[in-house]
Amino acid sequence: MTKTFGAESTTDQVLDGVDLSGKRILVTGVSAGLGVETARVLAAHGAHVVGAARDLGKAERATQAVWEQARNGGGITLVQLDLASLASVRACADGLVADGRPFDLVIANAGVMATPFGRTADGFETQFGANHLGHFVLINRIAGLLPQGGRLVNLSSAGHRFADVDLDDPNFDHTPYAEFLAYGRSKTANILFAVEFDRRHKARGVRATAVHPGVIRTELARHMSPGALEEAVGQTTWKTIPQGAATSVWAGVVAPAELVGGHYCEDCHVAEVIQQEARGGVRPYAVDPERAKALWAKSEEMVGERFDA
Template identity: 55%
Template structure:
């Protein structure tokens, strides 16, 4: 079966006339950028979307253009991934409703942030991009139906830096915003590897996605336009180009709704394809670095993450 989609297609192209009626989907960071486009594209096809946002008023303004006409409905819930208390409150509220999910998309994130800490004292990029999603998704596992999927957005930036499992919060080494971002995006892939291993017997699969280099999102708010362009131009493949937001959302919806679950479970995907390991040092090359999909390191990160968030997950 040829399930690949041409790499420069949009989320609209990938989903086509697919009917998602009856599907319930949770998306973090649904108020802007890739999360907003993903929300719009699947809501238009009948999925009931629950989007998390930090600011409910701004989130409602962002979805106003399409929420009223979305067949399945769109609702927003408040979530600050930089606060474990907020994560727990959000997860507890969703669990109290008891309504299952077919897909959870961990889309929210921060990039190249200056040295900051979350409300719980974690380095901000590791805390928001990995630990917040780790706690949220794991607490929501009881709501995942058999046949459901978890999609976590990573980045080709994981190729520039491994995660230091002995010092993930930069407590003993000098802080570098790109080493931090690369490590956090590596953590996203490692989390998917371990989560997929733990849940596949239940019929739940997890996938890591690189959406492409998408310049027109709030993710770049910590960088000047010149600095960001210098980053995307560095060591880039001559065949590589930046993507629009609709193109950037394509691999997310492809992995969540189009590709066979067994093909993408535990894998790293980009350009609507499963990518094979590529240990070239060139950051813009396709594929995950071997350290990002190492199962032993994935198991170790899981244990570290449980200790940091103060919870154990026995699944």
């Protein structure tokens, strides 16, 4: 009998009875919140997690629980990754490729939200640069380490409904900057990247999906004033961190690949495409295959690198 999960399911419930011994999984953003919880539950079920973080000291302290709960050969190795610097991204990717060991799953979990206007080391608007372009370069550079049966899970957000990507002005050179407009663009980009990555790699048995973890109180809101997140999301049901990380591990480990590949998931199920405002679902522009191809081409242009399937 197939188990069904929903909005209140936790990571432990989703992976109950699942043995990940021998699996190798990359998780970005393991210094706090969802990344730590994701690494913890994967290691607790036997996986070896490679955890990427900008601040390795903070990540080492935050992931003590991963080692304490690791079972059946599970554990965690930390690697340095600053998604706001393509030099750091490329150095991280080069190190992983040189190591040569494959990844059964990559969870692109790291991100920033509603930051004041700023630019990355390469001159990109901070949220688009860190949330999308950093992962775009990292994942494409290590794509060859994903074998047949491998998966990519991009953490997006219901915040994608704030905005489509703007391929004419991705860095707000001409558009007035607004924190959630920029966040929405970056989260839509996370979905479109998964859609096109899935199209390019599914013939070799590698699938990609994007997920909304839910609304959770984590360090992600550290740039926001008190009450700003509540105002932005309106009336909603808040999730715990184990509930928030559940959809990531469900989409990456438990759900059939053909079910989630190329789709956007929330509350441990594939979301419906919605045309108007609703509590859940995904906007049509975020899963538009032609829009995904256009974003891919624009992203290659911005980072100065071409990536073939």
